[in-house]
Amino acid sequence: MPTISLxxxxxxxxxEVTDRVRQAVDKSGIKDGIVHLFTPHTTAAITINENADxxxxxxxxxxLDRLVPLSGGYRHLEGNSAAHVKSSMxxxxxxxxxxxxxxxxxxxxxxxxxxxxGPRKRQLQIxxxxx
Amino acid sequence: MPTISLxxxxxxxxxEVTDRVRQAVDKSGIKDGIVHLFTPHTTAAITINENADxxxxxxxxxxLDRLVPLSGGYRHLEGNSAAHVKSSMxxxxxxxxxxxxxxxxxxxxxxxxxxxxGPRKRQLQIxxxxx
Amino acid sequence: MPTISLxxxxxxxxxEVTDRVRQAVDKSGIKDGIVHLFTPHTTAAITINENADxxxxxxxxxxLDRLVPLSGGYRHLEGNSAAHVKSSMxxxxxxxxxxxxxxxxxxxxxxxxxxxxGPRKRQLQIxxxxx
Numbered sequence: 117m118p119t120i121s122l123x124x125x126x127x128x129x130x131x132e133v134t135d136r137v138r139q140a141v142d143k144s145g146i147k148d149g150i151v152h153l154f155t156p157h158t159t160a161a162i163t164i165n166e167n168a169d170x171x172x173x174x175x176x177x178x179x180l181d182r183l184v185p186l187s188g189g190y191r192h193l194e195g196n197s198a199a200h201v202k203s204s205m206x207x208x209x210x211x212x213x214x215x216x217x218x219x220x221x222x223x224x225x226x227x228x229x230x231x232x233x234g235p236r237k238r239q240l241q242i243x244x245x246x247x
Numbered sequence: 248m249p250t251i252s253l254x255x256x257x258x259x260x261x262x263e264v265t266d267r268v269r270q271a272v273d274k275s276g277i278k279d280g281i282v283h284l285f286t287p288h289t290t291a292a293i294t295i296n297e298n299a300d301x302x303x304x305x306x307x308x309x310x311l312d313r314l315v316p317l318s319g320g321y322r323h324l325e326g327n328s329a330a331h332v333k334s335s336m337x338x339x340x341x342x343x344x345x346x347x348x349x350x351x352x353x354x355x356x357x358x359x360x361x362x363x364x365g366p367r368k369r370q371l372q373i374x375x376x377x378x
Numbered sequence: 379m380p381t382i383s384l385x386x387x388x389x390x391x392x393x394e395v396t397d398r399v400r401q402a403v404d405k406s407g408i409k410d411g412i413v414h415l416f417t418p419h420t421t422a423a424i425t426i427n428e429n430a431d432x433x434x435x436x437x438x439x440x441x442l443d444r445l446v447p448l449s450g451g452y453r454h455l456e457g458n459s460a461a462h463v464k465s466s467m468x469x470x471x472x473x474x475x476x477x478x479x480x481x482x483x484x485x486x487x488x489x490x491x492x493x494x495x496g497p498r499k500r501q502l503q504i505x506x507x508x509x
Binding site for chain 1: 288
Binding site: 117152154155156157158183184188190191192193194197198200201203204205207208209211239241243245 | 411412425426427428431433434436437438440441442444445467468469472473474475477482483484485486487507509
């Protein structure tokens with residue numbers, strides 16, 4: 117199974133992986149189907165959102181931090197309970213249609229690996245299912 | 248690929264599309280598999296929730312607005328950062344099993360296109376994968 | 379379609395179902411593909427998160443309760459609007475790759491049925507798609 121290796125450099129970060137996903141779809145030779153992305157981590161996520169203005173990603177991470185404060189009398193001693201909740205809110209998988217060999221992403225959509233407890237080395241698994 | 252065209256009329260809105268998804272599944276002739284729904288927009292989402300009492304949808308949109316305020320010192324100049332976060336929280340895709348030609352939705356479940364930055368014209372893509 | 383029957387015992391609860399999902403994958407004999415999990419309820423969800431330290435689950439449910447208060451002047455008379463929002467935030471479906479007959483879950487990942495309006499009897503549907 118194709119896998120993308122990543123390295124995050126900040127506590128919270130959204131790393132765009134659209135091109136690497138496109139390359140995996142190209143390489144598979146599958147023209148029509150879906151691509152399934154999965155990250156095997158519990159303090160990370162995969163999401164699809166705007167990749168035109170980097171301020172969107174900045175605002176999204178800021179809003180999430182306000183919603184789920186880093187500390188809040190949590191029991192889990194590792195101190196990353198907020199990251200676990202963010203992971204489940206955005207979700208550790210995403211699925212995108214493939215048509216004529218292309219992802220059917222919208223004009224402003226990019227695929228992001230979301231780091232919520234970095235910096236760390238991370239993985240993203242790619243499964244491509246034909247129609 | 249079957250596509251549903253939609254038009255939203257409010258800033259925030261949940262538009263039920265269950266019947267249109269059912270029609271696409273019927274037309275495909277596929278009896279067992281999954282239907283994958285994907286919206287190519289960054290300020291919209293797809294979700295499955297109650298379609299019996301319209302107050303549920305009203306409350307859900309109200310709660311989301313309280314959680315992610317429309318303005319909050321965001322950097323993104325288009326002023327729709329809240330909508331981008333809501334999009335990633337609910338997600339731009341959904342997947343439902345098909346069994347004996349029917350969606351296996353529960354009694355109270357309906358499929359919703361979620362608008363978070365309307366009114367706009369929108370698209371929803373439908374991919375049906377056989378088992 | 380394989381289905382898991384569950385019984386929740388609390389208002390909010392995350393019930394691990396990883397082993398039962400693994401058993402369904404084993405029984406299918408499918409070695410490479412994806413497993414799709416779907417719950418036909420509107421006040422429940424499926425998520426993947428840490429299964430090593432039970433404090434993580436405790437903190438996640440606490441954080442969600444702080445985010446989406448049980449009462450807040452909601453219109454829906456059943457009084458479970460908060461549970462409906464939590465359901466859409468975590469999502470009623472999840473998809474995991476299968477490789478060499480195994481779920482490709484990370485070391486710390488477990489699959490959870492999330493109850494947000496228990497105690498109740500619940501269902502979780504399992505669809506396994508070969509590559």
